Amino acid sequence: MRRIDLEKAETARASTMRDINRKIVLNYVRDRQPISRADIARATALQRSTVSTIVEHLRHDGLVEEIGSGESSGGRRPTLLQLRAEGVLAVGVDVAPTLTTIVTSDLNGQIRDRREFPTSSNAEKMTESIIETVKDMRRRGDARRMAGIGVSLPGLVDAASSEALYIPYFGWRNWKIGKHLHDATNLRVVVDNDANAAALAELWFGIAHAEAERDVMRDFIMVIVAEGVGTGIVFDGQIYRGERGAAGEFGHMVIGSGAPSTCSCGNRDCWEAFASGRAAVARYEKLREGKQRRSVKQSDNKNNNGDEVEMSLTHIIDCALDGEQSAITALQETARYLGIGISNLIVGFSPESIIIGGALTRAWSLIESQLQETVERSVRRGLPSSRIAASSLGDQPTLMGALSLILARKFATSTAA
Numbered sequence: 001m002r003r004i005d006l007e008k009a010e011t012a013r014a015s016t017m018r019d020i021n022r023k024i025v026l027n028y029v030r031d032r033q034p035i036s037r038a039d040i041a042r043a044t045a046l047q048r049s050t051v052s053t054i055v056e057h058l059r060h061d062g063l064v065e066e067i068g069s070g071e072s073s074g075g076r077r078p079t080l081l082q083l084r085a086e087g088v089l090a091v092g093v094d095v096a097p098t099l100t101t102i103v104t105s106d107l108n109g110q111i112r113d114r115r116e117f118p119t120s121s122n123a124e125k126m127t128e129s130i131i132e133t134v135k136d137m138r139r140r141g142d143a144r145r146m147a148g149i150g151v152s153l154p155g156l157v158d159a160a161s162s163e164a165l166y167i168p169y170f171g172w173r174n175w176k177i178g179k180h181l182h183d184a185t186n187l188r189v190v191v192d193n194d195a196n197a198a199a200l201a202e203l204w205f206g207i208a209h210a211e212a213e214r215d216v217m218r219d220f221i222m223v224i225v226a227e228g229v230g231t232g233i234v235f236d237g238q239i240y241r242g243e244r245g246a247a248g249e250f251g252h253m254v255i256g257s258g259a260p261s262t263c264s265c266g267n268r269d270c271w272e273a274f275a276s277g278r279a280a281v282a283r284y285e286k287l288r289e290g291k292q293r294r295s296v297k298q299s300d301n302k303n304n305n306g307d308e309v310e311m312s313l314t315h316i317i318d319c320a321l322d323g324e325q326s327a328i329t330a331l332q333e334t335a336r337y338l339g340i341g342i343s344n345l346i347v348g349f350s351p352e353s354i355i356i357g358g359a360l361t362r363a364w365s366l367i368e369s370q371l372q373e374t375v376e377r378s379v380r381r382g383l384p385s386s387r388i389a390a391s392s393l394g395d396q397p398t399l400m401g402a403l404s405l406i407l408a409r410k411f412a413t414s415t416a417a
Helices: 014-032 037-044 048-060 123-140 177-185 194-205 271-275 277-293 313-321 325-349 359-378 397-411
Strands: 064-069 079-083 089-095 099-105 111-118 146-153 156-158 163-167 172-175 189-193 220-225 229-235 238-240 353-357 387-390
Touching (some): 014 397, 089 123, 099 123, 111 123, 123 172, 146 194, 146 397, 163 177, 177 189, 189 194, 194 220, 194 397, 220 397, 271 277, 353 359
Parallel strands (some): 146 189
Antiparallel strands (some): 089 099, 156 163
């Protein structure tokens, strides 16, 4: 049970109860559509008149629509309801170290418009590029339906003020992207760390949502493997951010020394330095150099046309899926170190599940056994382990995370947003 914080406690005013009931009805429509008003009333124990009033408000707000009649159980045929996906548009801004992606989506999270551009190391230039892109998308779309802008960032974020406190990749401090975007668009802006945002997306749109009816996946840790390693923590269906959003910085957890790459903080003893995409690239390049010393054939760093190929985690995964042993070895060694860090999370938090997200999930068939073996060997006997699964959000969970910062607020109560 939760202890009441008297400094932050709010009494259950009538408006609070109305908001909770509204979210309950909306979630029943979302999870069990098509569904009738009578079925919602039976499932929630709300008065049918209350449900009807709430549904009318939801229809007026463009969130729910009637789609025809269902089967009769003896009386009048019930009118069925479903989510009106096109009733709301969200804008998602995913700032990654090399590429920034901006999209709009409907209420179901389906992408409607998409733009990409290289991430600049200049914060002012990035602010201008993001604002101009969002403005252009508003001009080309339906601005009246845009509910807000979600921004996911690879660094320390104060979600309360929508300010990036520190982005280690670029050394940015106190980047007021939330304020700049709001001033330019007059839309609600929500900013969060990319791993927190991805965890929120997993909770509302991923396998955690898909299994919600079985009361599972309310406690899990999301591990994002990209250029770096980030973690988002979900306790009791809510993101745990810690003081000023600093929770979950396990990428800087020390797990060894002499890593094949540097962490974004510059050290070579952090989990990120051993288990990130950069670490996989460094291992692959070392293996390829050794291979080239034993052979005089054409460089493996060129494609069939003889053009140089940019080395990246995506490229290594493509090579591994094509059966290249050096790429497979590099990914499996990276998975071994990923498993070491995950073992520490399991011992420390004992979550129901650990969900892996990012490009590495494309190679899940190649790394799953190595990951599981490392965790099983590292977690002491007698201690409960956790289910380990690949995210269902694709190889850009932080992009869906940016959208979820807006979309989840349509379904969550204020205490869980």
